[in-house]
Amino acid sequence: MSGDPVAPALPRLAFTLTGIAQLSVLLLATAAVGTVLAWGFSWITAAENLAFGYLTALQWTALVLAGWQLISVIGKWLLVGRVRPGRIRMWSFRHFRFWVATTLVRSAPAARLVGSEWQRWHLNSTGARIGRGTVLLCSTPPVPDLLDIGPNCFVGERTLVAGYRPAPGALLLDRTRMGAGAVVGDDCVLEPGSALGDHARLADSASLQPGQQVPSGQSWHGSPARPVDTELPNLPQLITQPRVSQRVRQVGYAWLQLVAWIAGLAAVATAVSWLGRFLLVELLSAAADGSAFGLPLTLAWSLALSGAALVLALLAAFVMTALPRAVAALSEDSRVFPLPGGRWSLVRLVRAWSNLSWPNALFSSSVLAARRLRLLGWRLRQRPGGFEAFGELIGQDNPSAITWGAGSVAGDRVWIANIECAADAFRVHPARIGTDCSIGDQVTWPSAARLGDSCEVAARTAVPVSGPIRIRTSLIGSPAVETDRPASERTEWGRSLPELYRQLADRARSDLTTTGLQLLVSWIWITLALTGVQALTATALPGWLISSLLIVGVALIRWSCWLIAEAIARSAIPARPVTFAIRDLRFSRHHRARRLGLEPPALLSGTALRPLWWRLRGAQVGRCVFDDGAVLSEPRLAQIGDQTMLGQGAALQSHETKNAAYTLAEITLGERTVLGNRSLLLAGTQLGADSQVAADAVLFAQLGAPGSSWLGNPATQIVPATSVDQPSNQPPAAQPSARPARSRGEDHSRPARPRKQRTPKPTSAEKPIPTEKPVAVAKAPAARTKKTKRPKATPPAVAPAALVAEAPLPTLEPVPSSPPTPAEEFTLLGTSFSAERIMVPRLSATVAVFDLSPTPLMDLNLPQALTGFGIPEECLEDDLSLRDAPISPSAEIRSLLARILLRQLLSTAHPEHRPDEWGFIRSSGGGLSPFWPTVDASVSLGRADAVVVAAIAAGPIGVAVRAETAEPGLEPSAAQWLSPDEWTRLTASPRAAANASLTRMAAVKNAALKAISEWGPAAPTELDALAAADAVRWRSPGRSERWLPSAAWPIVAGGVRHWVAVVGPVGSWFEQDEAQEVSQNGWH
Structure with missing residues (x-):
């Protein structure tokens, strides 16, 4: 990438020689196909009439398919024999033979008959062991020798059973086993070395990593797979058995499928041959x-x-x-x-x-x-x-x-x-x-x-x-x-229907122009191809040579036309990160370039020629790159380093569509990076040299250091096992878990039931991808909060003592147990509902708390509630959709009441404006801010099952409320948020553990994340809610330490204790020199 030689001379020479050999094989295959086509054309057109021509085409088609199938099976055994588990060095002669063999297996005619007995017979003839009654709706596995499937199994569509996976400088091969009656859902990935027991089931969109095994009779889901929490839906079952047995139906269906296929191909061959003869005779006279x-x-x-x-x-x-x-x-x-x-x-x-x-x-x-x-x-x-x-x-x-x-x-x-x-x-x-x-x-x-x-x-x-x-x-x-899900931002579009229709009309005109350009490019290359056909047929060259030159020439003309059209379209669009809406004309122009682009041919997958295709489309691709069928959505925004390995179906997607917004960002892969099969890298991902991404992993704008490894969906970084061989006081995020706790929303979760603390037992789900590096374990994914746009990269988990040894820990102060000022009760817009207003002078903030426990939420009707509060329906158009559900679920009722509470709170602070005059938009950081009337105020909302809260302040502020469980110290959603410093305090100091409440800490961190969302992303583990009684410490990589003022107090609603927390405004934070005073004496 930098121009300096990276790969040694031997791999670069081997890469070049392998590419030449692969190109030679493709050219020889083209010559063979040209010879067969020339023979068929002359044989079919020599018939007396169209009927005899069709009969001749039937014979020719049957002979070609039978010969093709025999060549595929015999060629595979002659080239590689029986493939065994092991390692194949990249760009070696063995790798070249392996590529030819897998290409023959996948291109055989029987391999195209997906889901039929022909596919099973083809795989068994090339080395697989597949029992009767098995149905494979996936594409044909390329390494059948390593496939062992029992009888009556089922594999769903778009499932990848590769048999090999990329590794640094090599391909690793291993067996894939399925017991009798096993079921694999749609869009799954079965990595080499995985297995399913008898009658085991893998849910849709799941993956089995190397070494994972689903026990007999169990159902697993997820990536990497783990046991399901609830039962999967039942598979379809026949109530009465058909009169014809399944075996007879399978064999009969296979033969009918073959006959229909031969008849259809023969009809196409007849039409093309006779029409071609007529047209060539007419055109040849003019050309000559x-x-x-x-x-x-x-x-x-x-x-x-x-x-x-x-x-x-x-x-x-x-x-x-x-x-x-x-x-x-x-x-x-x-x-x-x-x-x-x-x-x-x-x-x-x-x-x-x-x-x-x-x-x-x-x-x-x-x-x-x-x-x-x-x-x-x-x-x-x-x-x-x-x-x-x-x-x-x-x-x-x-x-x-x-x-x-x-x-x-x-x-x-x-x-x-x-x-x-x-x-x-x-x-x-x-x-x-x-x-x-x-x-x-x-x-x-x-x-x-x-x-x-x-x-x-x-x-x-x-x-x-x-x-x-x-x-x-x-x-x-x-x-x-x-x-x-936060409410979508709709303010960038006109609110009136004429404005919306004008935008749609502009977009329609642009899209129709793009479709016209696609047809124009097709017209041009077909015209040039026909001209070349006339020029070649006018020569005295042999028929097989003419056919071969036509195949190569037509392919080159087609590729050249589309590549030129794409280059012209992309020249008008800057290749830079940008965000715009899907109704924007920029979106249509960007997709114009994408629709004029042409994906590389499938025959180039796994060859040294495929990286050259991406370079022609604008990607920055290094030397000796192995591409086994990757997808680059925007090639100009992709940078791939030297000796990178891209697995089957790996995707570098430089765009993201979310809430009607379209985001573009670059993706960078360092040298010797390995992307597993079906891995997905989204816009903004950057990986350093020697990084590895496991199969089916999804990276959401992650930033990976050199040598990092990633696993899971969403992907988390896996670290050496020595990092977690520490005392038991380290955070649970660094400990493997057979079933990671389900993350919850920040304010909408119900109080968790008391649970017994159990020690999780490691299962095969936590096994890392085998590499030559030390053994690794997966770090549990951190909980995502409501305001987080996408998962962010977090540093590897290490021993907490390593993080806090540089400075002594401050002494904990008692946690405040009462509001900053006495609560003042007020009536909500003249109705029977009442709320409490609390002043927080230290933060220059006002907080309103609304107890919902006596309110029958499910009995409320949204239009009636709006009428009762005196707020017209259109005022909340951006907050709720009231068109389709007159009776709304309780979550929407809470959202409605929180916004009503916020409107009255603002009108109390600004009496010159009525509650129905306020309007809110979503800011870039995900928080709310009033856009009309224009006031110098920031707002924040929080919700729980029984409480909604609202806060206003002069600067960015955050408010949150959380319900406390019967055993708050066991709440997993709060425990996952603890920083290493907090874990050290809680486990080392009995006094700290007695005074601390995980629910209070979670509420404080929740509010802090809202307060600092406008200044950039932050992880809960970067915040310390125990360092001081009324302040939050923020330690972010690359930034100086910050302290944010906070206040938290308990309330009782619905018989459950809740914690209300307020943090901010951010403008009042202070630096390191004041940290000691705050941690010892509190905030004054």
């Missing part, structure tokens, strides 16, 4: 004419033919888009059918037609995407001025069983999985996406999703399929961690 009109006539013919081809392609795309809607009606919702069978054939046909790549790429990320999906059969809800945004490559199993809520948006590569399958049965189950939902990139949405309206799903998140229906919830990770 030496007159002045020969070349213009040839170009005119090419333009006319290419234009006609595009028109026919558009008509065919329209018909193929509308057909699934008619055929899908034959599959009844929620009825169980046998697999395979006639209904299964229709379902697979509908799936193939509705996910055609060319129409999807032509209309994706545009206003036409919604129209195409509606034509497919989606039920799209829409509100006046609404906008349903869809990213690239949106896919579905059955389009007629999908309901899409109004105002919902989806990122790239979202898949709606509304077909539930087992090894012998399936059913089509309707999938519903609620209103105002935000679905991140690469999310698989199951039909059994337990999500309602206004939910936000982060990238690659496992959507929950059990438990209560979540409403207004943010989810991240696998398994998903839930927090309250």
Whole structure:
């Protein structure tokens, strides 16, 4: 990357020689394909009429498929024999033979017949051991020798069973085993060395890391996988056995599938051959004419033919888009059918037609995407001025069983999985996406999703399929961690419908221009290709050579046209980090460059030629990079160091779609970085040299030091085991746990039930990815708070004593047990509701506390409550959606009452403004701030099940409230927030443990995070709530130590003790020189 030689001469020479050998193999394969095509063209066109031509095409197709299959099987055994677990050095002769063998296995005709007996027979003939009755809906595994699957197993779609994984300078191979009756869900990753016992089950969007084993009869989920907390939904089962046995149905379905495939390919071969002969005869006479009109006539013919081809392609795309809607009606919702069978054939046909790549790429990320999906059969809800945004490559199993809520948006590569399958049965189950939902990139949405309206799903998140229906919830990770979803910021768009429609019209014009440019580029390269066809057919070269040159020439012309078009489109867009909304014209222009881009051919995966493709598209790629099929969403924003290893399906996604906002940022990989299979790096991620990312790990703008290792979703840094071999007083974040505690929202969580303290036993879920470095363990992910935009990188866990040995710890002062001033009761807007107003002079803040325990929240009606408080409905348009639910859940009622409380509190401080005049927006840090009327004040809100609080101050401030459990010292959500200093005090000092309350500390830290959100991100473990009685110490890497004034006091609501905490304003913090006085004497 820097221009200095990094790789030694031998690896660079080996890389070059391997690339030359791989290019030679591809050229030889092209010559072989050209020879076969030339033979078929001459044989089919020599028939007397079209009928005899079709019969000839049937024979030719059957011979070609049989020969191709034999070459694939025999070639694999001749090249590598039986593959065994071990290590293959990169760019060696063994690696070259391994690449050729895996390419043959994956490209065989039987490997394309996914889910049939032909695929199982093909894998068994190349070394696998797969029992009868097993159904594999995933792509064919490339290393079948290392695959051992029992009978009656099922592997879902888009699941990766690679058999090998990247490591520094090598590929590691190991076996993958599945017991009888095991089930693997959709979009999973099975790493080499993983196993499932008999009748074990792995949920959707999960991963098994090397060495992990699911015991027999158990169900696991997550990445890395762990036992489920609640039972997964039942798989479809046949109530009555069909009259035809499953074995007969499988064999019959396989032969019918083969016959249909041969008949279809023969029809295509016949049409192409006869049409090509007619056109070439007509065009050849004009091309061979030496007159002045020969070349213009040839170009005119090419333009006319290419234009006609595009028109026919558009008509065919329209018909193929509308057909699934008619055929899908034959599959009844929620009825169980046998697999395979006639209904299964229709379902697979509908799936193939509705996910055609060319129409999807032509209309994706545009206003036409919604129209195409509606034509497919989606039920799209829409509100006046609404906008349903869809990213690239949106896919579905059955389009007629999908309901899409109004105002919902989806990122790239979202898949709606509304077909539930087992090894012998399936059913089509309707999938519903609620209103105002935000679905991140690469999310698989199951039909059994337990999500309602206004939910936000982060990238690659496992959507929950059990438990209560979540409403207004943010989810991240696998398994998903839930927090309250803040209200979306809508102020950058016009509030009037004419303004909204004007923005939509501008966006529509830009999207139509992009679609026109795509068709124009297609027209140009097809015209040039036809011109080249005429020029080659006019020569006296042999037929096999003409066919080979045509394949190479057409590919080069197509690639060149798209690369030039993308370069022109990107030249008008600056390659820099930026954030804009999805309705902005900049979003449309950015996606114009993306839609004009061309992904590298699949044949280049794993070769030394693929990095060259990314360089042509603007990426900064170092030397000797191994790319086994990675995806770079914005190549110009990717920097990849020398000798980097990119696993299968690894994605460098330099953008993030969230709450109708689009963010671009660079991704940097240091030298010798290793990205595991299906790993995902989001915008802003930077990894140092020699970093390693495990399979299926998701990094949200993480900053990794050189040599760091990452595991999980969301990814956390794993550290050497010696870091945790310390006394038992270290934080639990550094200790492995078989079931990490579920993170909770800061203010919306209910009081936790008393739990017995147990010592977690390590399981295989905590095993690190094997490397040559010391053994590592995974650090439990830190709890995400409501205001955090995305998980941030945290330093590796080390012994707390190493952090605090540099200075003596101050003495703890008694915790205040009463409010700063006596509470003053006031009536809320003249109604029967009353609240308490408390002054905090030390912070120049006013706090209002509203006890909800005597209020029947679920009986409240939102419109009636608004009328009773005298606030018009449109005043809370940015806070709540009141259109679809006249009876709102209690969470929305609490949010409503908190904002009403805040309005009256502001009107009390500013009597010149009525409560219904205030309006709020979300600031960049996630907090609220009044935007009208303009006042010099900051506000903050906090909620619990029985209490809502509001605070106002002259500067940024934070307020929080938390309910205390019967045993607060055992509350896991608070324990995970403790800093190393706090753990040292609590475990070393009995007096400290007696005076401390984890609930109070959690409330104080919650309020502090809100107060400092405008000044940058902070982690709870950077805050110390025990250093002083009325101050919070903030130790952030790269910054001087800060102290923030705080106040906390207990209240009783609903028979439960709560802690109310206020921190700030930030402008009153002080530096290190005053720390000793505050820690000893308190804040004065």
